[in-house]
Amino acid sequence: MAYLKRLDIDTLKIDRSFVRDLTTDPGDLAITEAIIAMAHKLDIKVVAEGVETLAQQARLSAAGCDYSQGFLFSRPLPEASFFALIANPAP
Numbered sequence: 001m002a003y004l005k006r007l008d009i010d011t012l013k014i015d016r017s018f019v020r021d022l023t024t025d026p027g028d029l030a031i032t033e034a035i036i037a038m039a040h041k042l043d044i045k046v047v048a049e050g051v052e053t054l055a056q057q058a059r060l061s062a063a064g065c066d067y068s069q070g071f072l073f074s075r076p077l078p079e080a081s082f083f084a085l086i087a088n089p090a091p
Helices: 002-006 026-041 054-063 079-087
Strands: 011-014 045-048
Touching (some): 026 045
16 A cells, blocks of 8 residues: 555556456455545556456446456457457457
């Protein structure tokens, strides 16, 4: 927590260990929501990692999470494949 105050950061990442069970574990949901609220109070954007389901994404969106990453969106890709994906996004 001290790093949030001392360092000049603009984005905070929520570890996938909290995201994994946030739809079934009220504690993980509470921690995730608190992280998002605290970060936003400090004008810090939030990215959640390890998002694998639409239900997880819906909970994160409802909590105000700014960005998400994980297998829901894409598996890891080689650089050329990544640029091809973002150049031609699915409808």
